Amino acid sequence: MVEGLVVIVLILAILGFLASGVWVGLALSGSAWLVMELFSSRPAGDAMAISIWGASSSWTLTALPLFLWMGEILFRTRLSSDLFKGLAPWLDAIPGRLLHTNIVGCAIFAAVSGSSAATCATIGKMTIPELRQRGYPDALILGTLAGAGTLGLLIPPSIIMIVYGVSANVSIAKLFMAGVLPGLLLALLFMGYIFIWGLRHPEQNRPSSTEKTSFMQKLYASRTLIPVVLLIAAVLGSIYSGMATATEAAAVGVVGALVIATLQGDMSLKVFKESLMGATRMFCMIALILAGAQFLTLAMGYIGLPNALAQWIASLGLSQFGLIMVLMVFFIVMGCFLDGISLVVLTMGVLLPTVEAAGIDLIWFGIFLIFVIEMAQITPPVGFNLFVLSGMAKKELSYIAKVSIPMFLLMIIAVFLIYYFPGIVMWLPQNASGV
Template identity: 70%
Template sequence: MSDFAITGLLIVSLFALLGSGVWIGLALTGVAWIGMQLFSARPAGDAMAVTIWGSSSSWTLTALPLFVWMGEILFRTRLSESMFRGLAPWVTWLPGRLLHTNVIGCAIFAAVSGSSAATCATIGRMSLPELAQRGYPDHITIGSLAGAGTLGLLIPPSIIMIVYGVAADVSIAKLFIGGVIPGILLATLFSGYLMVWALLHPDQVPQPDQRLSWRQKLHESRHLIPVVLLIAAVLGSIYAGIATATEAAAVGVVGALLLSAVQGSLNWQTFTLSLMGATRLYCMIALILAGAAFLTLSMGYIGLPRELAEWISGLGLSPFMLMLALAAFYILLGCFLDGISMVVLTMGVLLPTVQAAGFDMIWFGVFVVIVVEMAQITPPVGFNLFVLQGMTKKDIGYIARVTMPFFFLMCIMVLLLWFFPQIATWMPSHM
């Protein structure tokens, strides 16, 4: 059987399992077992046991459940309410006024979360009722929240970056640093769009409730102090070289627990809910990673990555065209899979091709995170769309439609990243 026929069989098997409702991790494991059992000489059971154990016991991966737990703790505190009170007085002079709390709030929370869905849900729980009460249009409120919620993947700490770093054997600390400038730039693009929209539709932007003096604004800003301190503790320990990403994650968990205790929202119920929520989410992620690791091994034995790399190389694509092809590939894949599955499923196949094309691995990691962000707001499997559908009870088609301007802003960000790669590589190179 030819390599393309084998590839087709495995792809059909994968989507058949996913379509039947089998968990993603088990579907990946099943397809890997089929490939190794039918098309390689190595015993599939032995390979599966060794690979799954090895992928599950990685020390680097320890940071992942800790960051997930930190986000769960913060999700159940009054942090979001405090953030809104601290941010609102400073954005009323901008065109678009309180709409910018979606973008700035998501950017700030992304720096202590690492999850797009958690960022979108937490800030949405804060901003949607407040903005609706003040008369801001639903379409721009929901669209800006869906777009800005994706910053949870790009601004460190990022769960996707940890997954990519493990899969591609790249320094997670350098990936975190590489995501800072692109994250700030993307947030700036989002805010810039809101300003332009507000200038074009001045009648749809409510007037501010009250005008505060500088003294009053500074007084309200005290509510931002806890989250700023937590960001400084987590990211500062990494950038200063004091802690690894895993150690910084532990610092973040302790800081989040202290923060919730000071706020008075830490009790036994909050603690157990956050711990169980983090456990469930990480178990799902770990199962996906284990299945993808086995699938990567299986494809390696069959020889598919080498064949695919040679086929792509034979197309004679320029690096720019390869980048566009990969962006389109990930956006299409994002219509059917979540971000973590996309990264772990494709890295084993694409890395040889990417390395042969001369792409910097830190740059490519940031690029992958941005295109995975775009997949978070593309139906039918757009996690941020699901989150907002549950919160707003709106049709998912409506949510996807009002989010499209922010999807195109991400496309612009990908082009900026290509033409100015220093956006992602300058800070890590000076680490």
């Protein structure tokens, strides 16, 4: 009875704070303080100080601002146009043709960005005008871009993987490895959809050029991909080989991004300041959410809510598959109202004991969680990729959400695939050396 009252008060408090326009991090902290004052004998101020200090002093968290800064630097370089120039000759001969640049470009940029919104914005800025000019339908351009932009969360280095790793106390390096094959799987599913569309609509299978290009010409055009490939190899290779931790690899990525920007002639004092301030603003927002969620987790522990929730879910008698399905629906619904980072830090303290009790590996669960958060990126009303594309393409949010439905369904298929074939997630972290 008490737990039910606590849940009602907590939900009403969070919704009330958010509806009044309070920042998410402060809404979480305020709700935690309220329930501790009402339902716990522990002084709320003391608990707040301890939990916020603990959340902000984690060395693992250092990787987050570094990866953010790396993405901000690359966002301001010629990387996007170079990606198009390097990829277009290879993709022009297959059904769907240049629509595949949305998928491949996002997959490549995701490996140096870590952010879904940054991936979507950077690739979209380059492909939308190019593909429109060549007569491809807007529904396919924007739908595939909205879906492929979510690869920024799944293909490492991923910001949300770092947040989950800190929240769940699991190896971020192993999470990075676990995301590689599922990320490629999802990219292939998206490309398969475009391939089938291309076969069914040959009249819209527009080549970018009537001229045939030889293998050597394609290879020469791909020279523009060399900087980003080298950066990916430096960042991910140092982690997978065991030569560097995720934090050290992030530092390597920042140095590499600065070198690329300088060599391309894009680095100036103005760009340096803008990239640094952009990363700082983003990290401050995320850090405030993490601190608030840490205090909320502590508060819920004191009032016994996680144990009560775990016992309630256990009393339902769900199988492991049933639990995964219930959690998928839960996260998709919650993702309609909360951003991915808030969703992770808000729920992990409550759900992880239940997930562990069901025998679900926390590395696998992290990838599953990122899949369902990806779905939330393209579902209204709080779908960040929808907002990004709406502004860039001058289209209604509802239109972009509608044309993204096939990508949403493909993500659900991907969740079933990683459930029935968990080796897709676990093979790399179990077999890589040095971690």
